[in-house]
Amino acid sequence: MLTLPTELRAAFKEPFGPVYTEAEELLADAASEERDTPLVAVGDVVTYHLRRAGRAPDVAVIDGKTKREAVGEEIRRAVETGRLVEVANEPGTVSRALVDALVDALAADEPTTLLVEGEEDLATLPAVLAAPLDSTVVYGQPDEGMVRIRVTDAAKTEMRDLLTQFEGDIDAVLVPLDA
Template identity: 35%
Template sequence: MKTLKITPHLRDYLKKPLGKLIRLKNVNQIKKLLNELDKYQPVKIISVGDVVTESLLKNRITPDLYIIDGKTLRNEFKSTLISECNLKIINKPGTINSTAWTVIKSCLEQTGKKGLLVEGEEDLLVLPSVILAPLGAVVLYGQPNEGVVIIKVDLETKTTVKKILDLMEETADE
């Protein structure tokens, strides 16, 4: 697979939540998110983003796969999560490279909890996470200044994400 690059049109489109937005004014309102997770009874939990992942872990929910980049809103995010990651990849901002696909696929096929540290940017890795996750999983990511988005992985969400990926520009792997 080649590297996929976001287009300006898609960048605007992806500012809207891809799933259900749980509005959280602060981390203390995490119970809203936990209640929502209880409703879904997911077969796997995947979190993308440092703040979301740390919030889950503080509430004793360990994602099957968490993907972080050590930043939040493009600023450094100090956390012990970075040292706990057992995998590391490079993925340039605004892209999804073939290594990201391979590593996410491998993580989701294995048992045990995995932490993936991305040098570059992890935001778009929500998309391959949805495609590669089993039906019944959930993918969570932060919606800046609004809350957390929960994507229930089903055939409909996989189809939606596939359409988004089809609109991205293909470039040679770097």
């Protein structure tokens, strides 16, 4: 397991890509660049908005919360669909279980929702590393909207560099990600 050090928290205040307030606009921009690659959503509200816009993520990572509070019943019902895989990931960490579940979900033949016991806030980093090039990873930026990351070599390098600053067994997380 990797733990986010206190001094690195500031690196997560600024979005890692463009911020969208409309899922349809985000999906239109992503479609113009994608080449039959996965869409990964990190967060219950993000997943909900993408589904409502007509595009279910290939992989969704949810924890039943938004801003540390339980999501409403409508959102919970909308996002807990399809193949559900439960995975443990403590707040402020990236667990090996989460990494393994992301890798498996991206290799699956059907859309998969990872239901995190704990917190999914940092799942964006391993999601970018696990996803194929040209994929799209979307996560929520509190009180701003949805952030879209196009998976490029540069994005993978940025996420890898951040993860290597975490505390814990870096190789245990990076090796399954081929990072």
